[in-house]
Amino acid sequence: MPNPSVSIExxxxxxxxxxxxxxxxxxxxxxxxxxxIVYSTWAALQGAHYWFDGNGADYVSPFYSPEIFGNSPHALxxxxxxxxxxxLIFSPAFFVLWVxxxxxxxCYYYRGAYYKAFSADPLNCAVGEGxxxxxxEQYFPFLLQNAHRxxxxxxxxxxxxxGHDAWKALWFKDAAGVAHFGVGIGTLVLAVNVVLLAGYxxxxxxxxxxxxxxxxxxxxxxxxxxxxxxxxLNRRHMLWAWVSLFWVGFSDVYVRLCSMGIxxxxxxx
Numbered sequence: 023m024p025n026p027s028v029s030i031e032x033x034x035x036x037x038x039x040x041x042x043x044x045x046x047x048x049x050x051x052x053x054x055x056x057x058x059i060v061y062s063t064w065a066a067l068q069g070a071h072y073w074f075d076g077n078g079a080d081y082v083s084p085f086y087s088p089e090i091f092g093n094s095p096h097a098l099x100x101x102x103x104x105x106x107x108x109x110l111i112f113s114p115a116f117f118v119l120w121v122x123x124x125x126x127x128x129c130y131y132y133r134g135a136y137y138k139a140f141s142a143d144p145l146n147c148a149v150g151e152g153x154x155x156x157x158x159e160q161y162f163p164f165l166l167q168n169a170h171r172x173x174x175x176x177x178x179x180x181x182x183x184x185g186h187d188a189w190k191a192l193w194f195k196d197a198a199g200v201a202h203f204g205v206g207i208g209t210l211v212l213a214v215n216v217v218l219l220a221g222y223x224x225x226x227x228x229x230x231x232x233x234x235x236x237x238x239x240x241x242x243x244x245x246x247x248x249x250x251x252x253x254x255l256n257r258r259h260m261l262w263a264w265v266s267l268f269w270v271g272f273s274d275v276y277v278r279l280c281s282m283g284i285x286x287x288x289x290x291x
Contacts, residue, residue, distance in 0.1 A: 225255030
């Protein structure tokens with residue numbers, strides 16, 4: 023007896039049998055991402071109030087560190103270079119912010135998050151999609167997602183660079199210019215920022231594969247402990263991603279408002 027052919031019509035865009043509030047998560051992601059993108063873009067374009075040296079402190083916003091060119095004492099190669107076009111807005115953040123932005127934009131977790139939130143592809147599990155074909159990440163611009171593993175190397179270097187900023191925030195200069203060990207609120211803000219960014223970066227899927235993805239028997243490999251540590255962080259990769267995103271933005275806010283005199287840094291000891 024021949025089997026009857028069954029044609030299943032795909033659900034229309036947004037159609038679903040789910041009874042839960044499935045739209046809350048993509049909406050929250052959309053609002054959270056949009057807020058951070060707007061603020062970070064605004065902060066990068068300012069080119070000012072990104073360091074604070076009041077009360078002997080030495081704080082630098084993570085949006086601007088390491089400062090390649092700029093007007094602060096932290097600039098490695100001096101002020102704005104002469105070859106910079108006069109018609110183009112200059113900001114020290116332009117030289118560094120593309121690294122963490124590229125790393126997060128191509129992150130495996132963030133891809134799934136903003137695909138749902140911004141392109142609705144898919145809206146959520148078991149919810150009708152708008153597209154009819156799936157091309158994957160083999161074509162431009164999604165082909166650029168494959169650069170994630172290379173951004174990882176740069177992001178790991180930034181952990182050490184920001185860690186150096188946190189170390190400098192432990193030393194306060196007196197009236198004679200002599201540095202003394204101390205801790206301020208800004209010191210804690212920058213130190214927590216490094217810890218959260220390290221937790222997010224070291225839990226990266228690419229790092230996990232780099233350490234042990236090509237091993238046949240991890241239990242007999244000398245890198246098994248490192249692989250287990252990365253896997254432990256990877257299990258909470260979403261949490262690390264969002265908390266570190268919020269805190270790096272807050273770190274810039276703290277340094278900026280202290281520099282503007284709106285907030286006053288408290289010296290704990």
